[in-house]
Amino acid sequence: MPAFGSFALLVALALSGYNLLAGAVALRQLATGGRGWVSPEKLAETARRAGIASFFATACAAFALVWAAFTNDFSVAYILEHSNRALPWPYKFAALWSGQEGSLLLWAFLLSAYGFVLRVRHKVDVKLTAYASTILAGIQVFFLLLVNVAATPFSLVTGAVPPDGNGLNPLLQYPEMVIHPPMLYLGYVGFSVPFAFALGALMMRYPGEKWIHITRRWTMVTWLFLTVGIFLGMHWAYSVLGWGGYWGWDPVENASLMPWLTGTAFLHSVMMQEKRGMMKSWNVWLIFSTFMLAILGTLLTRSGLVSSVHAFAQSAIGTWFWVFLVIVLAVCLFTYILNRDHLKTEHKLESLVSRESSFLFNNLVLLAACFTVLWGTLFPVLSEYVQGNRVTVSAPFYNRVAVPIGVFLLFLTGIGPLLAWRSTSWRSIRKNFVVPGIAAVVVAIAVIPLGVHPWTIFTTDEQGGFYAWITFAMAAFVATAIFAEFWNGGKVIRQKSGQNLLASMVQLTRRNTRRYGGYIVHFGIVLIFIGIGGQAFNQSHEQTMNYKQSFMLGPYRLECLDYSQDSNANYDTEFALLNVYRGDRLVTKLSPELRVYPASGQPSTIVANHSTLAWDLYVIYAGKDPATGQPVIKAFLNPLVAWIWIGLIVTILGTGVALLPNLSAAVAAQRHRVTLPAEAVPAGRAGD
Amino acid sequence: MHRLIRFALLPLLAVLGVITLGSADTEARYNDLGHKMMCVCGCNEILLECNHVGCPDSNRMLGELRAAIASGDGNDAVLAAFQEKYGPTVLAAPLLTKFNILAWVVPPGLLLLGLAGTFALVRKWRLRTAPMPAVADDPASNELRERIRRETEL
Numbered sequence: 010m011p012a013f014g015s016f017a018l019l020v021a022l023a024l025s026g027y028n029l030l031a032g033a034v035a036l037r038q039l040a041t042g043g044r045g046w047v048s049p050e051k052l053a054e055t056a057r058r059a060g061i062a063s064f065f066a067t068a069c070a071a072f073a074l075v076w077a078a079f080t081n082d083f084s085v086a087y088i089l090e091h092s093n094r095a096l097p098w099p100y101k102f103a104a105l106w107s108g109q110e111g112s113l114l115l116w117a118f119l120l121s122a123y124g125f126v127l128r129v130r131h132k133v134d135v136k137l138t139a140y141a142s143t144i145l146a147g148i149q150v151f152f153l154l155l156v157n158v159a160a161t162p163f164s165l166v167t168g169a170v171p172p173d174g175n176g177l178n179p180l181l182q183y184p185e186m187v188i189h190p191p192m193l194y195l196g197y198v199g200f201s202v203p204f205a206f207a208l209g210a211l212m213m214r215y216p217g218e219k220w221i222h223i224t225r226r227w228t229m230v231t232w233l234f235l236t237v238g239i240f241l242g243m244h245w246a247y248s249v250l251g252w253g254g255y256w257g258w259d260p261v262e263n264a265s266l267m268p269w270l271t272g273t274a275f276l277h278s279v280m281m282q283e284k285r286g287m288m289k290s291w292n293v294w295l296i297f298s299t300f301m302l303a304i305l306g307t308l309l310t311r312s313g314l315v316s317s318v319h320a321f322a323q324s325a326i327g328t329w330f331w332v333f334l335v336i337v338l339a340v341c342l343f344t345y346i347l348n349r350d351h352l353k354t355e356h357k358l359e360s361l362v363s364r365e366s367s368f369l370f371n372n373l374v375l376l377a378a379c380f381t382v383l384w385g386t387l388f389p390v391l392s393e394y395v396q397g398n399r400v401t402v403s404a405p406f407y408n409r410v411a412v413p414i415g416v417f418l419l420f421l422t423g424i425g426p427l428l429a430w431r432s433t434s435w436r437s438i439r440k441n442f443v444v445p446g447i448a449a450v451v452v453a454i455a456v457i458p459l460g461v462h463p464w465t466i467f468t469t470d471e472q473g474g475f476y477a478w479i480t481f482a483m484a485a486f487v488a489t490a491i492f493a494e495f496w497n498g499g500k501v502i503r504q505k506s507g508q509n510l511l512a513s514m515v516q517l518t519r520r521n522t523r524r525y526g527g528y529i530v531h532f533g534i535v536l537i538f539i540g541i542g543g544q545a546f547n548q549s550h551e552q553t554m555n556y557k558q559s560f561m562l563g564p565y566r567l568e569c570l571d572y573s574q575d576s577n578a579n580y581d582t583e584f585a586l587l588n589v590y591r592g593d594r595l596v597t598k599l600s601p602e603l604r605v606y607p608a609s610g611q612p613s614t615i616v617a618n619h620s621t622l623a624w625d626l627y628v629i630y631a632g633k634d635p636a637t638g639q640p641v642i643k644a645f646l647n648p649l650v651a652w653i654w655i656g657l658i659v660t661i662l663g664t665g666v667a668l669l670p671n672l673s674a675a676v677a678a679q680r681h682r683v684t685l686p687a688e689a690v691p692a693g694r695a696g697d
Numbered sequence: 698m699h700r701l702i703r704f705a706l707l708p709l710l711a712v713l714g715v716i717t718l719g720s721a722d723t724e725a726r727y728n729d730l731g732h733k734m735m736c737v738c739g740c741n742e743i744l745l746e747c748n749h750v751g752c753p754d755s756n757r758m759l760g761e762l763r764a765a766i767a768s769g770d771g772n773d774a775v776l777a778a779f780q781e782k783y784g785p786t787v788l789a790a791p792l793l794t795k796f797n798i799l800a801w802v803v804p805p806g807l808l809l810l811g812l813a814g815t816f817a818l819v820r821k822w823r824l825r826t827a828p829m830p831a832v833a834d835d836p837a838s839n840e841l842r843e844r845i846r847r848e849t850e851l
Contacts, residue, residue: 252746259741357822366819373815377808388791388800396796398785401735404743405790410804471729614748631748643748 011085011163014073021066022153024059025146032056032143053139057128060142064125071118074162078104083174086164087111093176093608095578099187100177106190107181110162117152119198133223140209148201151333159326176608183249189241196235197303202227204300207293211344214351221279232272233664239265240657251614251629253645258407263386264306270379271299274372281368289352297341304334360432367425374418381411412476419538422531423487426494445489452485473545480542484535491528519672526667533663536656543649551643553634563646565626566590572640580604585630585640601630624648726766730775737783
């Protein structure tokens with residue numbers, strides 16, 4: 010099987026290389042009118058088919074590696090390092106992406122899968138797809154070169170084959186780890202597609218904005234994958250790492266956040282290009298940057314340039330990524346300089362108080378957030394270069410610099426939908442801002458008795474209370490503004506159709522899925538901000554516990570019922586059994602664990618969490634007191650965390666709605682058996 | 698009017714001062730300083746959040762932190778002592794010294810520059826845009842405008 014996998018990778022490289030070269034020659038001939046011994050159309054078609062075939066070859070290689078894991082083929086060095094016989098089967102599957110070589114193979118496989126879909130759907134626009142396919146083939150060649158030359162997943166062990174493997178990193182033996190990396194990679198890799206379309210459209214001086222329409226769904230689906238991937242990673246960190254938090258501003262986390270921020274900016278600013286023919290250069294560079302940031306993030310974490318909890322082992326692979334990044338930047342710059350006249354804007358901003366300018370400021374703030382994350386991630390390297398010593402840039406830096414930017418972004422999320430395209434009158438602003446403004450003030454006052462004290466920023470070094478206060482007020486502003494959009498639109502439809510308000514709102518959403526789906530996504534983001542705001546009020550307590558001993562944390566009393574140990578083929582475990590009381594009422598039983606995996610000798614924390622909408626009671630087994638043998642229990646009371654995960658679900662739902670096609674007014678009316686008057690609302694607008 | 702506002706603010710600030718008096722007690726300082734430093738075991742985690750089983754450094758460092766606070770050292774002196782002993786990477790964020798100031802001022806500086814630039818750009822564009830001619834108040838235009846308003850009122 011290793012030989013089959015290696016051969017499949019070589020074939021995939023050859024096919025992708027052919028796709029790149031033949032595609033480039035064919036496109037050059039089509040552009041210049043030149044002809045070779047075969048017509049450019051036929052050459053382009055062979056290139057496309059080679060691209061499709063490369064998917065099957067890469068899939069065979071990925072299958073070979075998974076098969077080696079399932080059959081315990083420890084002659085493959087990668088399987089020896091990342092699997093063992095006792096490993097449960099879902100985690101054997103996860104071995105594919107648990108190391109450097111396997112994760113690069115996964116990257117190549119997903120890229121070829123995206124390429125497969127793109128090449129099969131080439132009739133959407135044959136010429137533009139040919140450009141995009143050739144550019145994607147170039148990216149594929151890079152990753153296939155990596156797995157064929159620099160990080161080969163099918164290397165064989167030298168000498169006798171050991172009877173068992175070293176096992177999977179215990180931290181990765183968690184259900185979310187089976188889906189978190191593929192989701193994240195689908196997000197990273199997926200941005201290659203809009204990047205390829207944007208670069209292709211610029212190379213061929215594609216007329217109009219159709220390429221944006223073609224890539225809209227690609228971009229949104231990719232953005233959704235990246236979003237889900239990031240949040241699954243947060244949930245995994247929260248549930249497994251056992252430090253009581255979900256985001257540590259680690260370079261790997263930052264690497265995933267940067268393309269997400271620029272991708273989000275792109276999703277907003279393309280609307281200005283679609284509607285008003287503006288910001289064409291900006292959009293092209295946003296998607297170029299998003300792709301390059303995905304590559305840069307991979308470079309940072311795989312080259313050992315920055316130290317990280319998650320980083321893969323240091324290797325020479327970083328040089329490959331540097332070279333690739335420089336080539337990508339050079340191609341983008343060269344293409345842009347050659348064709349920048351094609352990106353001339355058709356309109357200009359007419360007012361500072363308009364939907365366009367809100368998008369512009371939203372983009373600016375998103376990019377500022379992205380730059381802050383990049384700056385913080387790279388500053389230790391810069392400091393070493395300039396001062397001769399590294400410094401650490403961790404949570405306190407981001408809390409002071411990035412959090413205010415995030416709160417400002419939340420504010421812009423609220424005001425954007427309240428402004429009209431081109432220009433908004435002051436009368437309209439007053440009318441639209443009154444209710445959300447009142448909601449913000451009411452919430453700002455209401456949360457003070459609940460313990461949210463903004464003035465602590467003036468008297469202590471603690472800023473959390475102040476930012477939480479602003480966040481809750483802004484959240485009320487944005488949520489009210491979004492609700493008002495649904496309410497007002499629903500009322501108009503109710504007047505015309507006679508349906509109830511809820512049904513009217515549903516119909517309103519279906520008539521312009523992109524706009525109202527976007528509002529649902531914004532509402533999800535509001536919920537996420539509320540959840541993050543709760544972090545300012547975390548409490549914790551650590552104690553060594555004997556039988557029947559207890560301690561208080563917030564409203565809960567935790568009592569040690571029992572503690573013991575156990576073992577199975579995969580791991581040994583120590584655990585405590587705790588009764589959790591609120592007053593005299595038994596609320597739940599929690600059993601935090603500490604596992605040690607003999608194959609790797611590594612420990613892993615299994616958190617016990619009692620989650621409610623108000624807070625999480627998060628308990629870990631921190632170890633054993635060496636003197637008494639009694640368990641050391643650390644408990645956290647983390648307010649509002651559940652709203653982060655609820656916000657993610659709402660965001661997924663909103664993106665799903667935005668991906669649906671619009672329902673025309675006539676069809677909607679027919680479905681509700683209501684005849685619309687002649688002057689009824691027109692069929693779904695182009696979306697905003 | 699301004700003087701009146703100032704007089705009104707004074708008692709408010711006094712009340713706030715009383716409410717928050719004594720908040721910087723020993724435990725709060727321990728918690729604050731413990732979150733401003735990193736564990737040096739190589740885990741890349743904040744000192745108070747390092748939860749590695751058998752971590753060779755975090756417990757000792759936390760003990761040193763408690764001792765430093767108990768000895769009456771100020772926050773800056775505690776941080777300086779840890780930096781002296783463990784090197785600059787022990788601090789979770791750069792101090793406001795020399796080159797490190799750049800870490801703090803560049804991102805907000807660029808954001809402010811970007812905001813100012815955007816304001817200036819939009820203003821320039823607006824000034825260049827030719828004003829729209831005044832619309833004649835004739836019944837045909839009004840009727841058309843009313844129809845458009847009705848059809849696009851969502």
